Amino acid sequence: MESSVLAFAVDLLDEGAEPFFGNLTDRAGVGGVTLASVYHEARDVFPHNPRRVLRYLEPGAAYFRPDPALWRGRTLAPRAAAAIGDEDPFELASAHAGRRGMKLHAWTVFLHNDRLGFEHPECAPENAFGDRHLTELCPANPDVREYVRGLVLEHARYGVDAIRAESLHFHGLRHGYHHERYFEELGPITEALLGLCFCTHCRSAARGAGVPADEVRAAVHREIRARLADEDAATAPGSLTDIADGALAAYVDASAATVTSLAAEAAETAEACGMRLSFMDGGGPGTGWLSGIDLAALAKAVPQVETLGYAKTAAEVREKVAAFALHGVAPSALAVILRPMAKDCDSAENLAAKVATLRELGVPEVEFYHYGLMRLSSLDRIGAALGHTR
Template identity: 75%
Template sequence: MRTAAQPPVPSASVLAFATDLLDEGADGFFGNLTDRAGVGAVTLASVYHAARDVFPHNPRRVLRYLEPGAAYFRPDEASWAGRRLRPVAAQAIGDDDPFALAAAEAHRRGLALHAWTVFLHNDRLGFQHPDCSPANAFGDRHLTELCPAHPEVRAYVRTLVAEHARYGVDAIRAESLHFHGLRHGYHHERYFEHLGPDTEALLGICFCVHCRRSADAQGVPADEVRRRVQEELRRRLAHADSAAEPYTVDELGDGVVAAYVDASAAAVTSLAEEAAEVAASLGMRLSFIDGGGPGTGWLSGIDLAGLGKAVPQIETLGYARSPEAVSEKVAAFSRHGIPPQRMSVILRPMDEDCDGPENLRTKVRALRELGVPEVEFYHYGLMRLDSMDRIGFALRG
């Protein structure tokens, strides 16, 4: 029995695909969540990017390709009337609405339903509407994503958030609500010459018309920044020794490039705030997923100080072998103004991160002691059933 001195076990959920539910059926799917994992919620992907995955315990298939930028719910036609950017239901769900099924079954079983939504990493919409994608300094488009500064993209995000309220969703886990950079990603990406991380970083900065207008409005000379970045990239692409040179963004001249990146971050923060406001107005809460953690997301437009004021919760990936490494990542967010009480952490129970059930239980205990209120486990369909048993062991402990 837990004593009064012990902090409560964090509320727990398992991330899953709608196809896991359809392939296994409601009884098998929810039975594993409640009887084996012992969680109180399911986090179902509502819009997801392209992928090829292996499913160890799926009764119908071992390998599946996921469609680029597909929706795993039935979009409300009236909500999207006249819009260029709109979600398209995945072919894999046929005539079903997995979110309606999940909502009914979760309610019947007393579970909460969360929506795991990939917002801007969307190959389908990027290829269909290139003008809505980020553009590098030379005007080349990153067609695997959408630009958070584009007005139509921002309207798409707000409407997509609102769609989830129809299903009684408790929380939206907002993945990919930011820029991504060069390497995130496309099938068979090729870099036969070594570019170096700095060259890749510069190639990932967006100079679309909307980002440049935003920067100009904030007093940053966008065209001058683009010219400097073009010159630096040409120099680095021409010679291998130049590509290997380390530098900071400020070294490109008087801090204006760094100021431009900061202006891009403002677009991400304001979009996250708008999405969170829509969610709250409809009785939902939004968590912003910052997978990399402090010190890794500046070029992606992730300003933790700003996001801490804009959204109610930050979620991060606790993908590490040791409980100490997971605790340190949470502590790093605290140093950026995000206390553990406003965080959620995703853990992997598989062998990649855990050498056994006790390892996972120790991580859950560490998060509990830090005051983290929610923990999620990745990923229902991609783990073996004995990994799901590890979740149950960790939570019972």
């Protein structure tokens, strides 16, 4: 079973390459590092960072040095994070990983990008009222799709083995933005409807699938207005599939086809460059329909699906993997992320039992979250757990 730890480029730069990679090999005992190449805005606490405890990450920043020639003439382009200065963390990581015989993976947040959404609102999802969700990019937009393919290409020059594709799909209303506020009760249906994209490109894709997109948008507009106007209506039970005489479900299915085709394009681009792409599905089976995540279709479009195995017990991890099998994703096509920290894990034995369960089920890769956000004792826990299960 292959193993890796997810990390930020700033972990590497703050600690220095030798201590950083030494911790990964000597303490955690893993065979790879999964370094964030593009990441969203965040504020985090770093328990063992020698330079700082608190850090803000820049909105939608790249943690490599983009190739200007690749992006010339394109609407959307990555911008190197100010935090990396004149360094190229991926160049540094590639050299050190190669010397140690480790694999380098790129953890890439594709479409949750505050900077690009605010700079290019025409590329952001558009709700039924014409409001743009500026923290995201729409997967149906041609400029966004070109940006995705370009990001994949950027990683090839670093000898990256695999791209962990996070946020390669639509996002709901509450995906996350600082000072996000909801003072009236919206209800789950209102929230779901407010998260749907009705931009020109999404409606065109739906019409191509035989869906009356403009009628669906009008029906969603009416439904949201009715629920916003009345608290009882907002919290009243109902079914999304009943809206627009059932056409809403077909509209969402068309959105899923958009996501699947984009994932397939990204995976094909990666394969042509000698890399593989893992589609990161954070929610798990049964949770991604409104985000355009069709696991059965994605399993045919990409080499691997990666998911969160965050759980207290090995039995719960087993259940998570089994649920994917019911949705057409075999254990052999999965990578699973575990947390060795106290929230999920109280001992090396607990973590070892989870790793052993994944190995028994035939899951080929396990990753651990997250290098900079855990104590060094949690890195030791990884090493002990992997030592128990080898």
